[in-house]
Amino acid sequence: MNTYENKRLNQAASCLCPPLYRLLFPHFASLEDKAQEIRLRVNRPVSVACGAKTYFITNSGSLSDLSCGDLCLAKRSDIEATFQRICNYSVYARQREISNGFVTLSGGHRAGICGTAVLNDKSIVNIRDITSINLRIAREHRGCAVDLYRQIKHKSGGVLICGEPCSGKTTVLRDLARLFSTDGSAAVSLIDERGELAATVSGVPQNDVGLCDVFDGYPKSFAMEQALRTMSPQVIICDELGSPGDVSAAFKVQSCGVRLIATAHARSRKELFERAFLQKLLNSGVLSTLVFLRGRERAGEINEIFLNGERLAA
Amino acid sequence: MFLSTLSTSLRYQGADIFRLVHSSGELFSTLSITGGEPFEEAWKKTICNFRSRYALTSQDFELLGEFGSQLGKTDTEGQLSHIELYQALFSKQLSLAEEEVISKSKLYQTMGLFAGVSAAIVLV
Known part of the structure; x- marks a missing residue:
């Protein structure tokens, strides 16, 4: 065998x-x-x-x-x-x-x-x-975001998880989706535009994303608005804010009192703030918590956390 | 009928080719939908079973084989064009078969008549 x-x-x-x-x-x-x-x-x-x-x-x-x-x-x-x-x-x-x-x-x-x-x-x-x-090869690291979850679960405002490619952003985000929707009992809408988070195949999520409502394959900005209208979420989770359309949808999410958790490609705060379309979002405080991952050599490990510009212990 | 159903399902269902073909008509209800083998192989096996069930010519089998070999391999527009092309080719084959039936049925009727007349002459 x-x-x-x-x-x-x-x-x-x-x-x-x-x-x-x-x-x-x-x-x-x-x-x-x-x-x-x-x-x-x-x-x-x-x-x-x-x-x-x-x-x-x-x-x-x-x-x-x-x-x-x-x-x-x-x-x-x-x-x-x-x-x-x-x-x-x-x-x-x-x-x-x-x-x-x-x-x-x-x-x-x-x-x-x-x-x-x-x-x-x-x-x-x-x-x-x-x-x-x-x-x-997808690997689910259940529990890899537990420490982060404990630090952010009672904080308000959005969370942006940053790191270089292959640093484990998606893995951390997926585990956060699971934790918020199960341990946190929150109504979580998971926007999975590229099928990386829930990895839905024929309507069945292949990864454990807890009790999330999965918007599979929807364009991100469209899905954020539709989630607000239809699923009454407390938390919206999506990966890679990568366009001005995503940023304006993020403002809408925040204005509805819904918490946004997202990822972005950036190794450091400097690199993050250099991205023009994200500046408005970062300066407005919509994403009050910034999490930086270590890198591809130590995928999924947190390097630094900033809350409203103040560095917290990782 | 099978091709029209396949074409509609392909455009609107988006299911994999094994399921689409399997659900598009009774003809292909024996096609394996569990996957594991390439679609082309599964198609060939299914049309092999037709030999004992339908009076198809070698040209018909050739055409069926060619049709199946390209199913699933291109985008939706490519697949729809492929089905459309083979719809025309299968129609042509059908017309030829119908013409053959008409001409051969006349021949067989004439031969039957002559055989009957000959038998009557011999008996008389």
């Missing part, structure tokens, strides 16, 4: 085309806890990213930490077959996700894709000739 049948790495890797899956399979036991990404690039070595270290698969099936030698290259046909499997052979059904650059898989894993963009009126409507696939 396959002992790794239900493990996260196996679940994510099962969308690889059979030849690549067979090559990786013997290493599942050693990589299970540390593999973060499986990367396929056309005519380039297949690699497995484990934090700061990257392993390559050789043609004989062993792992190597050198990027040269007899390495297994991802053929175009491997990428195409993997892409079809990622889409469950139904590309048309994942069109919106493909246009956004990634597809959510069963188990909450994500397959990032890139190739040649097909544009219509300056917006991406499709990606053709896929050249790279990045399988990101």
Whole structure:
């Protein structure tokens, strides 16, 4: 019996085309806890990213930490077959996700894709000739936000969780959603525009997000307004405030007395305040608590917390 | 009928191709919807069963195979165009089959008549 049948790495890797899956399979036991990404690039070595270290698969099936030698290259046909499997052979059904650059898989894993963009009126409507696939292995760290939750649960005002890519913003946000909706008994609307938080597949959240009302795939600003009108939330949680539209929706949320918890890409306060569209929101005090994460080497760990500009103990 | 239903479901349901084909008509009710194997394989297996059930020509099977091989592989507009194209091709095949039935039925009627007349002559 396959002992790794239900493990996260196996679940994510099962969308690889059979030849690549067979090559990786013997290493599942050693990589299970540390593999973060499986990367396929056309005519380039297949690699497995484990934090700061990257392993390559050789043609004989062993792992190597050198990027040269007899390495297994991802053929175009491997990428195409993997892409079809990622889409469950139904590309048309994942069109919106493909246009956004990634597809959510069963188990909450994500397959990032890139190739040649097909544009219509300056917006991406499709990606053709896929050249790279990045399988990101989702890991739920239940309880990773407990300390943060204790520090912010009785405070008022919005919360912005900041960090560099892969620093664990989404993981912390997901755990906060679970804690606020269960331990905190709050009515939480979870805006999951890109399917990263609840990772809903066929209407079923793949991650534990407690008792949240999940707005899956809705444009963020639209969902915030609709949540206010329809779900009477006490807390609205969404990831990545990234556009002026999101900022104006955040003001509406605050003016309705609803707490907003969101994330943003920024390593430091300086970097955060340099982002023009966020300045108005930050200066107005809508997001009174700023949380900074340590970085990709220590994903999910909190570095600093600021409340109304004052630094709190992390 | 199957193609029209498939086309409508594809546009409005957004379910995966296994479920869409399975639910679009009795013809494909044996198609596996549990996944695991590529859709093209599942399609081929299903149309293989048609050999014992329907009087289809090798050209019909070829056309069915080609049709299934591209299902699910493109965006919605591409899929709808694909269905439309094959609707036209299948209609053409149907017309040819109907013409063949008409011409062959005349032939068989004439042959029957001659056989009857011949038998009557022999008996008389």
